[in-house]
Amino acid sequence: MPGRILLVEDDAAIATVITAALQGEGHTIDRCASIAERNRLLGEASYSAMLTDIMLEDGDGLANLADVQKQNPELPVIVLSAQNTLDTAVRASDLGAFEYFPKPFDLDELTRAVEQAVQSARAMDVGGQDESHSARVDEGGEQIDPSLPLVGRSPAMQGVFRMITRVLRNDLTVLILGESGTGKELVAQAIHDLGHRRTGPFVAVNAAAIPRELIESELFGHEKGAFTGATGQAIGKFEQASGGTLFLDEIGDMPAEAQTRLLRALQSGSIRRVGGRQDVQVDVRIVAATNRDLSSMVVSGQFREDLYYRLAVVPVQLPPLRDRRTDIPDLVSFFLANAARQGLPQRGISKAGLDLLKALDWPGNVRELQNMVMRLALMSRDETIDAQCVRDALEAMPGHAGADAAAPDYEAALHHWLAEARPADGTLYHSAQAAFERPLFEHALEQTSGNQLRAAQLLGINRNTLRKRLDDLEIDPDRFARRRAN
Numbered sequence: 001m002p003g004r005i006l007l008v009e010d011d012a013a014i015a016t017v018i019t020a021a022l023q024g025e026g027h028t029i030d031r032c033a034s035i036a037e038r039n040r041l042l043g044e045a046s047y048s049a050m051l052t053d054i055m056l057e058d059g060d061g062l063a064n065l066a067d068v069q070k071q072n073p074e075l076p077v078i079v080l081s082a083q084n085t086l087d088t089a090v091r092a093s094d095l096g097a098f099e100y101f102p103k104p105f106d107l108d109e110l111t112r113a114v115e116q117a118v119q120s121a122r123a124m125d126v127g128g129q130d131e132s133h134s135a136r137v138d139e140g141g142e143q144i145d146p147s148l149p150l151v152g153r154s155p156a157m158q159g160v161f162r163m164i165t166r167v168l169r170n171d172l173t174v175l176i177l178g179e180s181g182t183g184k185e186l187v188a189q190a191i192h193d194l195g196h197r198r199t200g201p202f203v204a205v206n207a208a209a210i211p212r213e214l215i216e217s218e219l220f221g222h223e224k225g226a227f228t229g230a231t232g233q234a235i236g237k238f239e240q241a242s243g244g245t246l247f248l249d250e251i252g253d254m255p256a257e258a259q260t261r262l263l264r265a266l267q268s269g270s271i272r273r274v275g276g277r278q279d280v281q282v283d284v285r286i287v288a289a290t291n292r293d294l295s296s297m298v299v300s301g302q303f304r305e306d307l308y309y310r311l312a313v314v315p316v317q318l319p320p321l322r323d324r325r326t327d328i329p330d331l332v333s334f335f336l337a338n339a340a341r342q343g344l345p346q347r348g349i350s351k352a353g354l355d356l357l358k359a360l361d362w363p364g365n366v367r368e369l370q371n372m373v374m375r376l377a378l379m380s381r382d383e384t385i386d387a388q389c390v391r392d393a394l395e396a397m398p399g400h401a402g403a404d405a406a407a408p409d410y411e412a413a414l415h416h417w418l419a420e421a422r423p424a425d426g427t428l429y430h431s432a433q434a435a436f437e438r439p440l441f442e443h444a445l446e447q448t449s450g451n452q453l454r455a456a457q458l459l460g461i462n463r464n465t466l467r468k469r470l471d472d473l474e475i476d477p478d479r480f481a482r483r484r485a486n
């Protein structure tokens with residue numbers, strides 16, 4: 001369904017690519033690069049959709065978007081942004097953006113979103129009501145706290161941010177999945193803090209931390225005398241969270257009986273205190289999280305299927321840190337700044353140090369990285385944490401699963417060497433080769449007690465090549481033979 005699209009983008013290359021893609025779908029495109037031109041064009045023509053960048057020549061493309069939408073209430077706006085933070089995504093969503101695309105974006109996905117936007121504009125033109133968009137317009141201009149602690153610019157985290165913005169204006173149940181330490185609780189908190197229930201309470205319950213026999217009373221409360229020890233009436237977490245958000249952490253650890261009662265509460269919107277006779281209406285938004293594989297727990301009968309579907313209305317998958325290593329530098333800076341705020345010395349980190357951290361697997365995810373950065377801020381004697389300091393910290397943590405990976409990580413070590421060795425111009429390749437070969441040949445000679453033939457076999461290279469390189473590098477094979485003799 002072709003439409004007339006206004007494209008506000010001051011990066012000529014991006015504008016050209018988008019124009020070509022949309023024209024290919026039959027749309028007519030009007031292009032401009034500034035807010036002033038945008039306002040002029042909106043006054044002159046009627047558009048089916050507008051695509052706008054945020055940072056424009058003459059200011060912030062979102063700054064007066066609320067005014068634009070008041071004057072053009074049926075105009076779906078798609079926001080393109082290079083500032084890939086959660087607050088930008090939330091700002092776009094709060095201003096009533098139809099869609100939000102962090103750059104770089106998938107052109108096919110953008111084309112599809114434009115198609116949907118054009119269709120939704122048509123629907124409204126013929127009298128259709130789309131409350132999800134019109135209702136949001138007058139909420140424009142709301143300031144989002146720029147210090148939101150959810151760090152991450154990787155494409156994987158951008159997907160998470162987009163999901164978050166989609167649940168802020170409704171009470172859909174969210175199920176956050178991800179390994180331990182990936183930030184599930186932080187995401188739950190962000191959904192609450194940025195959403196329309198933010199003035200209400202955020203109450204967290206950890207199903208794994210509560211003894212089985214107490215979990216129902218913890219969730220639903222109890223009446224006096226309901227069980228031995230229930231000396232008075234107690235209000236459960238559901239009622240405590242009224243008007244706000246109830247975060248059910250480690251939901252995969254919830255015992256079967258509690259699962260059944262939870263399902264009943266979700267279906268009916270009311271709870272009954274343990275030992276109670278009356279149902280109590282509750283008004284809570286549920287966000288649940290687990291690091292377990294809930295869908296296989298459903299298959300094996302450990303988790304109720306009906307409860308699973310009730311919880312997983314909006315599933316949000318948090319990727320492990322090893323799958324978004326590009327976030328590590330931002331996270332490290334964030335945690336170093338936090339460390340300084342908590343009274344630890346203000347520290348930076350060298351590129352080689354950062355490379356080492358990026359090479360690790362982080363089985364404990366962001367939490368483990370956070371602890372490591374705190375340790376580094378404490379241990380480092382210099383203002384800049386260097387690679388040696390990182391190695392020392394890893395050695396001091398023998399249980400750290402990444403420690404073994406760090407030792408043979410010659411790539412990270414080579415980066416470190418390149419950053420610090422600064423060989424003279426024209427010698428870089430040979431110096432690097434020597435730096436790499438020396439430990440390699442010494443290791444082979446050590447293994448073979450200086451026997452060059454066997455060392456060459458071990459290395460898989462020609463014996464004469466090895467002999468020549470040993471000469472070049474002034475490595476004496478006899479040194480290794482003598483070791484055997486001693």
Ligand SMILES: Nc1ncnc2c1ncn2[C@@H]1O[C@H](COP(=O)(O)OP(=O)(O)OP(=O)(O)O)[C@@H](O)[C@H]1O
Binds near residue numbers: 151184366
């Ligand atoms: N994207 C992020 N930006 C900044 N800090 C983060 C981020 N993700 C996680 N953290 C920090 O890492 C720590 C662990 O996060 P969180 O407790 O939310 O993880 P979790 O997935 O709920 O872990 P678990 O499953 O073990 O309960 C917290 O201190 C949190 O502040």
